[in-house]
Amino acid sequence: MIRRCLSAARGRHRDGRSVTPIPSYTWDHEARAEAAMLEISRPGWAVLYGTGSRLFHAIATWPTPEPLIICDRTVEGLKAQMREAEETALYRWALTSTSVTIGHS
DSSP: OOOOOGGGOOSSOOTTSOOOOOOOOOOOHHHHHHHHHHHHHSTTEEEEEETTTTEEEEEEOSOOSSOOEEEESSHHHHHHHHHHHHHHHHHHHHHHHHHHHHHTO
16 A cells, blocks of 8 residues: 655645646747748748757658658758758659669660
8 A cells, every 4th residue: 555645745736735827838939930930931841849859850741761850950950951851852753763764665
């Protein structure tokens, strides 16, 4: 049997007292707004800001052979990585579509 010591209760929920409401707070307003604007301006990507990790994350929403998730500490760095990923995906698509066309000739 587990017993709870009533006198040792600490925090905002002490026995015999009313519960104190804790105000909610949204962290990193500016960074979250930047992530939302980047997501709007770059279709094909889901962009998030992690308040715990303090990183911007981008997830490709187009079909890829494996999940494509990139992250960076700044929006500019994330944009550069997103552009590089798009160019790489376009290059790979061009190679596979050309080889398929040449192979069936």
